[in-house]
Amino acid sequence: xxxxxxxxxxxxxxxxxxxxxxxxxxxxxxxTTDSNNIEEVYVSGQFLSRDALNSVKTPTPILDVPQxxxxxxxxxxxxxxxRNFGDVVRYTPGLAISQGEGHRDAIIxxxxxxxxxxxxxGIRDDVQYFRPFYNVxxxxxxxxxxxxxxxxGGGGGVINRVSKTARIGETFTSFSGxxxxxxxxxxxxxxxxAVSDNVAIRVNGYYEELDNxxxxxxxxxxxxxxxxxxxxxxxxxxxxxxxxxxDDRVVDRGVPSQQVASGxxxxxxxxxxxxxxxxxxxYTTLQAHLxxxxxxxxxxxxxxxxxxxxxxxxxxxxxxxxxxxxxxxTDAGIPSVELDGYSDPTQRENLMFQANxxxxxxxxxxxxxxxxxxxxxxxxTANQRNDNVFEANGDDQLSFPFSDPLQIxxxxxxxxxxxxxxxxxxxxIYLQDQIDLSEQFKVVxxxxxxxxxxxxxxxxxxxxxxxIDGRFDRKDTEVTPRLGLIYKPVESVSIYASYSETFxxxxxxxxxxxxxxxxxxxxxxxxxxxxxxxxxxxxxLSLTAAVFDLERESYTSVDPNNPEQAVVIAGSTTQGFExxxxxxxxxxxxxxxxxxxxxxxxxSADGGGNNGNRTRQxxxxxxxxxxxxxxxxxxxxxxxxxxxxxxxATEDNTVQVPDYTRIDAAAYYQLSDRTMLQLNIENLFDxxxxxxxxxxxxxxxxxxxxxxxxxxxxx
Numbered sequence: 001x002x003x004x005x006x007x008x009x010x011x012x013x014x015x016x017x018x019x020x021x022x023x024x025x026x027x028x029x030x031x032t033t034d035s036n037n038i039e040e041v042y043v044s045g046q047f048l049s050r051d052a053l054n055s056v057k058t059p060t061p062i063l064d065v066p067q068x069x070x071x072x073x074x075x076x077x078x079x080x081x082x083r084n085f086g087d088v089v090r091y092t093p094g095l096a097i098s099q100g101e102g103h104r105d106a107i108i109x110x111x112x113x114x115x116x117x118x119x120x121x122g123i124r125d126d127v128q129y130f131r132p133f134y135n136v137x138x139x140x141x142x143x144x145x146x147x148x149x150x151x152x153g154g155g156g157g158v159i160n161r162v163s164k165t166a167r168i169g170e171t172f173t174s175f176s177g178x179x180x181x182x183x184x185x186x187x188x189x190x191x192x193x194a195v196s197d198n199v200a201i202r203v204n205g206y207y208e209e210l211d212n213x214x215x216x217x218x219x220x221x222x223x224x225x226x227x228x229x230x231x232x233x234x235x236x237x238x239x240x241x242x243x244x245x246x247d248d249r250v251v252d253r254g255v256p257s258q259q260v261a262s263g264x265x266x267x268x269x270x271x272x273x274x275x276x277x278x279x280x281x282x283y284t285t286l287q288a289h290l291x292x293x294x295x296x297x298x299x300x301x302x303x304x305x306x307x308x309x310x311x312x313x314x315x316x317x318x319x320x321x322x323x324x325x326x327x328x329x330t331d332a333g334i335p336s337v338e339l340d341g342y343s344d345p346t347q348r349e350n351l352m353f354q355a356n357x358x359x360x361x362x363x364x365x366x367x368x369x370x371x372x373x374x375x376x377x378x379x380x381t382a383n384q385r386n387d388n389v390f391e392a393n394g395d396d397q398l399s400f401p402f403s404d405p406l407q408i409x410x411x412x413x414x415x416x417x418x419x420x421x422x423x424x425x426x427x428x429i430y431l432q433d434q435i436d437l438s439e440q441f442k443v444v445x446x447x448x449x450x451x452x453x454x455x456x457x458x459x460x461x462x463x464x465x466x467x468i469d470g471r472f473d474r475k476d477t478e479v480t481p482r483l484g485l486i487y488k489p490v491e492s493v494s495i496y497a498s499y500s501e502t503f504x505x506x507x508x509x510x511x512x513x514x515x516x517x518x519x520x521x522x523x524x525x526x527x528x529x530x531x532x533x534x535x536x537x538x539x540x541l542s543l544t545a546a547v548f549d550l551e552r553e554s555y556t557s558v559d560p561n562n563p564e565q566a567v568v569i570a571g572s573t574t575q576g577f578e579x580x581x582x583x584x585x586x587x588x589x590x591x592x593x594x595x596x597x598x599x600x601x602x603x604s605a606d607g608g609g610n611n612g613n614r615t616r617q618x619x620x621x622x623x624x625x626x627x628x629x630x631x632x633x634x635x636x637x638x639x640x641x642x643x644x645x646x647x648x649a650t651e652d653n654t655v656q657v658p659d660y661t662r663i664d665a666a667a668y669y670q671l672s673d674r675t676m677l678q679l680n681i682e683n684l685f686d687x688x689x690x691x692x693x694x695x696x697x698x699x700x701x702x703x704x705x706x707x708x709x710x711x712x713x714x715x
Contacts, residue, residue: 055122055140055160057356058371063534066444066484066496068143068546068578077133081680081708090642091624093578093594094143098617099694102251103284103318104128109156110143110550111574111600111618117153119160123352127314129286130247134188134206135225137162145526147480147502148430148446151375154502155526155552165239166202166229169194178710184211198231210249213703216279219249235298247286254700256323257655264656267690268327272701274404276323284318307355319343319413323697324397335402341388343413351378367436375428385418419459427451444484452476452505476505476523492536502526525553541583550574557616558695560652569651572615574600588630595623602651613653619645638666655696660689678710
């Protein structure tokens with residue numbers, strides 16, 4: 001039984017390329033009787049020229065957004081049996097997954113690693129945990145920094161989840177459940193009730209038992225999300241939402257690396273199932289409560305406003321042992337492994353408010369879509385860290401003979417090494433105008449002002465007997481611009497060029513691992529140049545692509561000598577190209593395919609250290625394909641594949657993770673109008689691969705051949 005503490009750059013080529021927007025296929029669209037009333041919009045993702053994004057805050061067709069993006073609908077997520085963000089990014093150009101130390105979502109967008117650039121319904125959701133998809137209407141992946149819309153962070157881009165909300169005038173219930181060959185299983189229910197003509201309630205619930213190919217790995221996760229939608233009038237709507245998430249799982253940080261005779265070190269092979277940690281003491285728990293209210297009101301035919309309030313409380317605990325050095329062989333020929341470890345309780349409270357005013361009007365021959373918005377945030381974080389101590393040497397690291405399973409000497413998490421509180425208060429105002437200069441030319445101009453006031457109380461420093469009181473504060477203010485130019489030779493084609501900036505103060509969780517000095521706490525800065533093209537083909541396909549140059553100044557990464565600490569790196573540049581084709585090839589045949597090329601290079605201070613090395617976990621080439629064919633009215637088949645190039649685990653480029661190709665397949669059979677059976681086969685040819693890493697000695701092993709049988713029922 002576990003006893004768990006619970007508390008609460010300039011572009012190399014000037015060519016028009018195209019943007020990555022996955023035009024997904026869904027038939028969930030709602031009609032309204034009056035175009036002047038507030039509409040309940042369920043994005044269908046079928047045409048770039050018709051659909052808008054939740055995250056861009058204005059009713060702008062995707063075709064007219066001067067930014068690279070991808071969309072995945074709930075239907076896509078279900079058809080491809082995506083269980084986590086690792087599955088999602090594998091089929092999204094320009095993105096790779098990072099390990100996240102086995103206890104959180106972590107992604108690499110255009111060479112920029114992040115655990116914080118996640119949003120839900122356009123509101124920041126930057127806490128470190130695994131996000132479930134049971135209540136997701138669609139996932140929006142926007143690439144390139146854009147502080148104007150999202151505020152701080154988002155250096156490589158952001159991911160926004162659009163949540164399911166109660167639908168007025170509809171009553172339905174659906175159930176989905178599945179089990180795989182590892183004995184992992186899950187079930188989810190989605191029920192919408194029309195209480196009256198103007199009120200509806202919807203409840204989404206989810207339960208999952210976790211398992212995979214790794215020894216000792218298991219876990220349980222469940223969540224519930226009731227929502228209420230009320231139409232006070234044709235022009236006013238209120239949406240209320242509460243979500244509870246509970247996650248309890250084993251923390252698995254993969255395998256260490258091994259020495260290679262020539263060239264960089266490589267992941268340890270032959271031990272894909274071996275657990276390099278403690279089966280009983282490697283675990284994480286999370287309890288999260290999220291309350292959200294959104295009020296929308298149409299002021300007149302050309303002006304709408306909305307306001308969103310969110311309060312979230314997160315109580316997280318994780319502890320683990322993990323490999324901290326390469327596997328070595330002693331003079332006696334006996335392999336040895338070195339482990340390190342710690343425990344880490346964190347409490348976080350987020351209070352967010354966002355309000356937007358959107359106005360469409362004309363001045364002479366010009367047409368405007370004006371966005372004016374404000375954001376206020378208060379984020380309070382309390383965190384401790386206790387180092388592991390081995391009884392054999394009184395240290396947190398110990399090397400001992402390798403065995404399978406490991407025979408770990410006695411230890412305990414009883415050395416307090418960090419005890420900090422931080423309070424981040426942010427205030428922002430932003431203004432953007434999309435101007436139609438003519439039927440062919442549009443320009444997007446915007447500015448955002450951000451103020452961040454950060455206070456830190458280091459309680460260990462305050463009680464260590466020296467003259468330093470342990471208090472640190474910093475205030476940063478920034479003005480960040482956005483510029484986009486769009487040329488539409490015909491209605492179905494847009495060619496764009498864009499420039500955007502963002503910055504990232506060392507806030508919240510980041511303050512927990514940095515030395516509190518002026519240099520290590522200065523913000524990170526990002527600058528992006530991009531040209532692209534989007535095209536709705538007459539055949540039902542959408543083609544998108546982009547060429548970009550992303551420059552990053554002063555950022556943090558994993559210290560290759562101590563994965564528990566962060567190091568400050570002077571900067572990096574990522575130049576690349578992304579392309580995606582999605583849609584229907586015929587009435588029976590659909591396809592989504594994408595490719596990205598990423599050239600990431602580290603820039604170290606004074607040209608030393610890692611200068612000129614490749615950026616962390618940035619595969620140069622990535623390719624994905626998913627195609628579905630309707631063989632009969634009741635039977636369809638799908639086939640997919642992903643290729644990921646080799647990459648270096650950290651900026652020192654001493655450990656190289658090899659490339660891989662993985663093939664997936666699926667079959668769907670409609671038993672009746674209300675019941676469908678689904679079979680998804682993952683890693684069809686049983687490829688041995690390493691999909692992601694956290695550091696040079698924490699590298700994940702890929703799942704072998706696995707099948708998942710699911711049923712979807714509508715009532």
